[in-house]
Amino acid sequence: xxxxxxxxxxxxxxxxxxxxxxxxxxxxxxxxxxxxxxxxxxxxxxxxxxxxxxxxxxxxxxxxxxxxxxxxxxxxxxxxxxxxxxxxxxxxxxxxxxxxxxxxxxxxxxxxxxxxxxxxxxxxxxxxxxxxxxxxxxxxxxxxxxxxxxxxxxxxxxxxxxxxxxxxxxxxxxxxxxxxxxxxxxxxxxxxxxxxxxxxxxxxxxxxxxxxxxxxxxxxxxxxxxxxxxxxxxxxxxxxxxxxxxxxxxxxxxxxxxxxxxxxxxxxxxxxxxxxxxxxxxxxxxxxxxxxxxx
Amino acid sequence: xxxxxxxxxxxxxxxxxxxxxxxxxxxxxxxxxxxxxxxxxxxxxxxxxxxxxxxxxxxxxxxxxxxxxxxxxxxxxxxxxxxxxxxxxxxxxxxxxxxxxxxxxxxxxxxxxxxxxxxxxxxxxxxxxxxxxxxxxxxxxxxxxxxxxxxxxxxxxxxxxxxxxxxxxxxxxxxxxxxxxxxxxxxxxxxxxxxxxxxxxxxxxxxxxxxxxxxxxxxxxxxxxxxxxxxxxxxxxxxxxxxxxxxxxxxxxxxxx
Amino acid sequence: xxxxxxxxxxxxxxxxxxxxxxxxxxxxxxxxxxxxxxxxxxxxxxxxxxxxxxxxxxxxxxxxxxxxxxxxxxxxxxxxxxxxxxxxxxxxxxxxxxxxxxxxxxxxxxxxxxxxxxxxxxxxxxxxxxxxxxxxxxxxxxxxxxxxxxxxxxxxxxxxxxxxxxxxxxxxxxxxxxxxxxxxxxxxxxxxxxxxxxxxxxxxxxxxxxxxxxxxxxxxxxxxxxxxxxxxxxxxxxxxxxxxxxxxxxxxxxxxxxxxxxxxxxxxxxxxxxxxxxxxxxxxxxxxxxxxxxxxxxxxxxxxxxxxxxxxxxx
Numbered sequence: 001x002x003x004x005x006x007x008x009x010x011x012x013x014x015x016x017x018x019x020x021x022x023x024x025x026x027x028x029x030x031x032x033x034x035x036x037x038x039x040x041x042x043x044x045x046x047x048x049x050x051x052x053x054x055x056x057x058x059x060x061x062x063x064x065x066x067x068x069x070x071x072x073x074x075x076x077x078x079x080x081x082x083x084x085x086x087x088x089x090x091x092x093x094x095x096x097x098x099x100x101x102x103x104x105x106x107x108x109x110x111x112x113x114x115x116x117x118x119x120x121x122x123x124x125x126x127x128x129x130x131x132x133x134x135x136x137x138x139x140x141x142x143x144x145x146x147x148x149x150x151x152x153x154x155x156x157x158x159x160x161x162x163x164x165x166x167x168x169x170x171x172x173x174x175x176x177x178x179x180x181x182x183x184x185x186x187x188x189x190x191x192x193x194x195x196x197x198x199x200x201x202x203x204x205x206x207x208x209x210x211x212x213x214x215x216x217x218x219x220x221x222x223x224x225x226x227x228x229x230x231x232x233x234x235x236x237x238x239x240x241x242x243x244x245x246x247x248x249x250x251x252x253x254x255x256x257x258x259x260x261x262x263x264x265x266x267x268x269x270x271x272x273x274x275x276x277x278x279x280x281x282x283x284x285x286x287x288x289x290x291x292x293x294x295x
Numbered sequence: 296x297x298x299x300x301x302x303x304x305x306x307x308x309x310x311x312x313x314x315x316x317x318x319x320x321x322x323x324x325x326x327x328x329x330x331x332x333x334x335x336x337x338x339x340x341x342x343x344x345x346x347x348x349x350x351x352x353x354x355x356x357x358x359x360x361x362x363x364x365x366x367x368x369x370x371x372x373x374x375x376x377x378x379x380x381x382x383x384x385x386x387x388x389x390x391x392x393x394x395x396x397x398x399x400x401x402x403x404x405x406x407x408x409x410x411x412x413x414x415x416x417x418x419x420x421x422x423x424x425x426x427x428x429x430x431x432x433x434x435x436x437x438x439x440x441x442x443x444x445x446x447x448x449x450x451x452x453x454x455x456x457x458x459x460x461x462x463x464x465x466x467x468x469x470x471x472x473x474x475x476x477x478x479x480x481x482x483x484x485x486x487x488x489x490x491x492x493x494x495x496x497x498x499x500x501x502x503x504x505x506x507x508x509x510x511x512x513x514x515x516x517x518x519x520x521x522x523x524x525x526x527x528x529x530x531x532x533x534x535x536x537x538x539x540x541x542x543x544x545x546x547x548x549x550x551x552x
Numbered sequence: 553x554x555x556x557x558x559x560x561x562x563x564x565x566x567x568x569x570x571x572x573x574x575x576x577x578x579x580x581x582x583x584x585x586x587x588x589x590x591x592x593x594x595x596x597x598x599x600x601x602x603x604x605x606x607x608x609x610x611x612x613x614x615x616x617x618x619x620x621x622x623x624x625x626x627x628x629x630x631x632x633x634x635x636x637x638x639x640x641x642x643x644x645x646x647x648x649x650x651x652x653x654x655x656x657x658x659x660x661x662x663x664x665x666x667x668x669x670x671x672x673x674x675x676x677x678x679x680x681x682x683x684x685x686x687x688x689x690x691x692x693x694x695x696x697x698x699x700x701x702x703x704x705x706x707x708x709x710x711x712x713x714x715x716x717x718x719x720x721x722x723x724x725x726x727x728x729x730x731x732x733x734x735x736x737x738x739x740x741x742x743x744x745x746x747x748x749x750x751x752x753x754x755x756x757x758x759x760x761x762x763x764x765x766x767x768x769x770x771x772x773x774x775x776x777x778x779x780x781x782x783x784x785x786x787x788x789x790x791x792x793x794x795x796x797x798x799x800x801x802x803x804x805x806x807x808x809x810x811x812x813x814x815x816x817x818x819x820x821x822x823x824x825x826x827x828x829x830x831x832x833x834x835x836x837x838x839x840x841x842x843x844x845x846x847x848x849x850x851x852x853x854x855x856x857x858x859x860x861x862x863x864x865x866x867x
Contacts, residue, residue, distance in 0.1 A: 190728050191846075217844055225579035226598045226727060228844035231590055251598065254589075345766060369769025379761035382627050383814040393757050397769040402750045404817070449768070 033151070036134040036144070037112070043129055044106050047152055051103060053095050054111035057133050058083050059275035060141065061109070064148035065157025072103045079269065079277070095119070101126050109133055135274045137200050138169070138207070138282075145276065165279050172208065172282055177290045181235035183210040184257070185271075187221055188240075189249050192229060196222045200274060201281075208285035210236065226251045235262060236289060242268040264288040296321060296485065297342060297372065297453045301351035304337045311337045313509045316351070319453060319485040324476055326496035327489045329506035330530055335489045338506070339455050342487070343372045355453075369397045373451035375459045378442045381430065387441050388426040391417055394448030416444040421470060435462035443471060447478065454478065454486040460495070468492065472499045497521055497545040505529045521545050556812045556822075563825045567607070570829045574603040574836045579843035601734045602726050606835040606849070607828035608737035609726070609794050610804075612744060612786040614827020617801020618808070618819050619748045622755040623779050624688060625762075627809075630801040631787045634688075635695035637798075639669025640784075640791035642699055645706065647792070659736060663788035669695055670780050724797035724850030726835050733793040740789040745824045747782045751775055752816035759814065797834075797850050799857030800827050806864055830856075 029045045051072035052058040058077040061067055067082055072089040087103065090096035092111070100108060100123070107129040110116070120130045135141040142162055149158020183205050187193040195201045195212060198220040205212045213232040214224070230251040237257040239245055245268070252258050270281045297319040304312040312334040319325060327335050340346040342353065344360050353360040355371060363371075373394065394416075395409040405413075417426060420440040430438060439462050446454055454475065460468040476499050478484040490496055496503055497517045504514040507529045513520045526534045526547065533550040576582075578599050582591045613631065621629045631637045643665020647658040676691035748755075754775045757765040766772045790797070804827045805819060812818045834852040841847055 191725060192727065218842075219845065222845040223727075225839055225844045225846050227578045227580040227594045227839075230593055230598065231580045233590070251593075254593065343767060345763070365766065365771050366769040369767065374767040376763065376767070379625075379763065381760050382625055383622075383759055383809070385760060385814055389756070389813075389815065390760065393760065393764070393768055396753060396757055402753060445768075 033131075033147075035132045036140075037116075037132045039132065041129050041131055043131070043151060047106055049103065049105045050152075051089060051100055051105045051108045052077065053089075053108060054092050054133070054273075055079070055269070056273035056275035057109045057111060059273060059277060060133070060145050061148050061152070063158070063161045063276040064145045064152060065154030065161075066148055066152030069152055071105055072100055097122055101128070107131055135200075137203050138278060140200075141274055141276070141278055142166070161276065165276060168279050168283060169207075172286045175209065175286060175290060177209050180209060180211045181262075181289055182213050182232070183236045183238060183285075183289070184213050184229070184232055184234035184252070185238045186240065186245060186249065187271075188242075189245050189247060192224045192226060192249050192251075193221055194224050194229075196220055200278075201271065204278065204282055205285060208282055208289055210285065210289045230255075235260075237263045238285070238288070239263065239265045240268045240271045241265040262288075296356060298354045299342060299348070299351065302338075302341055302348040302353060303350045304334070304341045304346050304348055306337055306346070311509050312341065314351075315341075315506075315511060317342075317487070317504065317514075319487060321452070321483050321485050322479050323501040324479045324486045324488065324499055325502045325504060326500035327487055327504050327506065328491075328493060328496060328529070329512075332508075333506040333529075334509040335506055336457055339374075339457055339487060339489060343374055343455055344368055345374075366397050369449065369451070371451050372453040372455060373446035373449040375442050375446045375454065375456040377457065377461065378438055384429045384431065386427050386429055387417060387422060387433070387444075388413060390430050390441055391445045391448050394445040397449065412450070413444075413448050416448040417441075419447065419474065420444040421467070436464055436467055439463055440467065440471070443474065447474075452484050454484055456486060456488045458489050458491065460490060460492060468495065475499070493521070493526075493547045494544075497547065498539075498542070517545050521547060556818050559811050559818075560822060560825075563822055563829070567825050567829045567832075570832045570836070571603060571607065574606070574832045575600060577836065578839055579846075601730075602835070602839075603832055605734035605737055605793060606726050606831045608734055608741045609790040609797055610800055610827035610829065610831030611741040611824040612737060612790045612827070613797060613800040614804035614808075614823040614830070615741070615745050615748055615820055616783040616786040617827075618805035618816070618823040619751075619755065619779050619783055620801070621805055622759040622816055622819075623776060625759055626689060627806060628802070629689065629692075631783065632796060632798055632801070633696060634692035635669040635673055635699055636666045636784055636787045637791055637796045638696050638699035638703065639665040639667075639672075640788045641665070641796055642703055643668075643788065644792045645703065655730060655733075658792040659740075659789045662792035663785050666784035666788040666791075667781070669699060670784050674780075723848035724795040724853070725848050726794045726838075727846060728794075737789050737793050740786060741824065741828075744782050744786040745820060748779065749817065749820050751779055752820055755779065755816045756814075759816070795848075795850065797831060797853055799853045799861070800830055803857045803860055803864075804830055807860075810864075 030042050031045055032040050033043055034040050047066070047069055049071045050066070050069050052061055052070055053074055055074060055077045058070065058073050059079055061070060062080050062083065070086055073083055073086045074091050075088045076091055077083045089099040089103070105128055108123055109131050112132060112134045116132065123130050133144055135144050142165065145158050145162055149155040185195050185201060185205065187195065194214045196214055196217040196219040202212045202215045213234050229249065233255050234257050237248055237252060239248065248258060248263055257263055266281060266284050270277050300316045302312070302315050303310055315338050317325065329335050337346055341348040355363060360368070391413045392405055392409060395405055395413060398409060399406060414426070417423060420443050422437065422440055422444060425433065425437065430441065433441065439459060443459060456475065460471050463471060472495050475486050475488060479486050500517060502515065503517050503520040505512045505520060505525060512529050513525045521536060523534050523536060526532065535548050535550055537546050538544065539546045578594070580594055582595055617630050620631065620634065621627050640662040643661035644658050647661035651657045673688065673691045673695045676694065677688040754765065754770045757768055757770050758772065758775065762772055805823045808819050808822045808826050812822060831849065831853065834856060835849045838847040838849045838852045
């Protein structure tokens with residue numbers, strides 16, 4: 001009789017003892033998460049102070065609802081409006097270590113554009129976690145937003161954003177068109193840069209109902225030979241709108257796109273940031289390629 | 296004919312030559328002697344215009360030196376000096392042909408005559424057969440002879456030589472002086488030779504000029520100039536002078552205890 | 553000393569071959585049997601101007617290198633080493649910054665930049681004892697590195713969009729050839745080679761020693777100023793059209809000297825031909841190696857030139 005009651009009690013007691021005997025960590029509770037590079041990092045359960053080192057990440061964090069926790073961003077982070085008011089800590093390629101450390105963040109979000117290894121070592125020696133975000137396509141962007149929602153404990157906001165974004169994408173996907181125009185995306189006029197296989201924009205163009213002429217070229221942003229460029233004769237040319245890219249490269253002078261006036265501009269910020277506004281890019285492309293998307 | 300009267304030369308702000316006068320007559324070899332730092336090289340450089348001379352005048356064939364262009368000066372005055380190392384392979388023939396620069400067009404190839412003259416000078420200086428060798432493959436003495444060959448190839452009437460026997464062995468030292476002397480007495484050139492070898496100077500020079508501290512201390516024939524007092528005053532050495540028993544030339548022997 | 557006709561013909565043949573090969577191959581193949589408008593565009597608007605630009609730049613840089621080496625009595629002298637290239641690059645950058653689209657301004661600014669850099673090097677190298685080769689080369693290195701730093705500083709301050717183009721300028725890039733570009737550079741190369749050829753005999757003497765040259769009748773200051781000026785012009789025009797293509801001014805004169813000796817009357821024209829061949833070949837590789845992507849031509853000349861240079865150094 002004793003035995004049958006005492007065993008569960010003993011087990012319960014052991015569990016309770018085990019709980020109280022576990023050493024209390026002096027910091028707040030943490031958890032282990034995997035970032036986009038597969039690194040397992042330690043993050044606090046509640047993030048109070050974070051730094052973003054890429055404009056795309058800043059936008060994704062805001063979209064996920066964690067914007068109020070950002071204490072440092074890059075000089076390029078200009079969206080949304082609130083981001084402009086956050087303390088600047090350098091740019092994507094050359095972040096200011098001192099400025100970052102002075103802000104006492106718990107985590108720094110970086111894209112693979114930064115120099116990971118040295119930077120990570122420096123941050124970790126200050127007790128700051130480095131989390132790498134590297135979405136390769138739209139699904140990756142969405143998964144990041146969802147994750148940020150989880151990390152910042154704003155899953156509700158993240159879900160709402162994602163729903164809205166997904167609806168917009170579905171509208172684009174549903175659009176019917178007769179043919180896929182060939183598209184040349186010009187990143188820079190001189191020297192001539194376009195997008196290659198590794199760029200997610202190739203997929204975006206496809207999804208918008210077009211086909212990137214440089215879809216087979218190796219690399220992310222290859223510098224292209226003019227001979228090859230002129231032989232593409234694309235139906236449509238899209239310019240990533242920035243200072244050195246206001247015009248189409250002269251090799252396209254006699255191309256179908258220029259002759260039929262199908263040269264469009266999309267803000268470089270929208271094109272270059274793998275964040276929530278990639279959906280804007282998708283919509284614009286779809287409109288340019290096929291006319292208004294029916295809602 | 297080259298003549299200088301009362302010229303002074305300054306170098307880096309110091310006056311290194313003062314009141315220098317010389318008259319280089321055709322067919323005569325003048326030896327310029329003096330301790331290091333006496334201003335001999337600077338005086339020589341002034342004579343062909345490499346260094347600017349202040350005060351006094353330098354006349355070449357009666358006309359002030361300044362009126363001549365470099366090319367014209369080079370047709371009349373040739374220099375034999377310590378030769379610089381060059382990083383480029385230059386053959387002896389090419390080197391000696393440099394002396395023919397002022398003859399012929401500014402641009403173009405050397406004439407047959409130029410090449411013949413160069414070859415003759417090479418043979419004259421006992422470098423026959425060295426034509427195709429590179430200058431940096433020659434010994435110090437052989438190079439020095441090439442330098443002389445080049446100067447002779449210019450056919451200039453005035454030769455200025457700055458220690459031309461510096462790297463030469465005994466036989467070639469003698470050869471060098473003989474050659475220069477022959478150019479003077481045989482071809483009507485005039486020569487100024489800076490040398491440290493007093494005995495060779497005594498044997499070959501028609502005139503000797505001794506310099507110390509920038510001024511001429513003595514000038515005249517070897518007999519007139521080479522006295523124990525002059526040598527002691529200029530070189531700060533004790534000497535004994537006599538005559539070479541074989542050829543009668545003045546022989547200077549330094550004394551040391 | 554002439555009698556180098558054989559070598560001259562060999563080099564001419566090499567140039568002709570490389571030009572032919574370069575025109576026939578590219579990232580797009582041209583079909584001569586089924587000739588189309590596209591083929592015409594590729595060949596006449598893009599490929600030929602670019603190949604000719606490469607030839608012009610190669611000739612200009614090689615000749616300029618040969619002349620500078622003779623003038624400075626140093627077989628390692630070269631426009632880049634003496635700050636001339638960087639001065640030209642900086643001048644070009646300023647021209648682009650100030651006058652943007654007006655292309656004709658660029659070679660002018662480049663020339664001014666090259667001349668200013670040369671003058672700066674000169675002033676630094678001058679001492680009371682007169683010009684000294686070691687001081688000159690050392691001053692050149694100082695000026696070059698200083699100008700490189702300024703270029704890097706400017707490109708950091710200017711926004712990232714312009715940054716890309718400048719880094720490509722500094723590695724050499726023949727893809728931005730306009731019709732003007734190759735005509736100007738080729739004309740400059742021809743004129744410059746002729747001008748320097750006229751000075752070749754004087755350079756032969758200067759090559760041995762400044763003192764020697766002076767004593768034997770060379771108007772040293774005049775020849776020096778002229779050679780520096782023409783070199784600066786050649787480098788300026790080349791850099792403004794295609795960026796700093798390195799190693800040409802160093803390797804080609806050296807190779808030519810190995811073939812025909814040091815007489816500048818032979819070296820200068822042969823360097824022009826050799827330089828043109830070298831850059832045309834290097835640019836063909838740059839265009840074709842990872843087609844349809846392109847490499848900067850300066851990377852290829854360095855890859856070809858550096859091992860060659862090491863080999864030469866050991867001889």
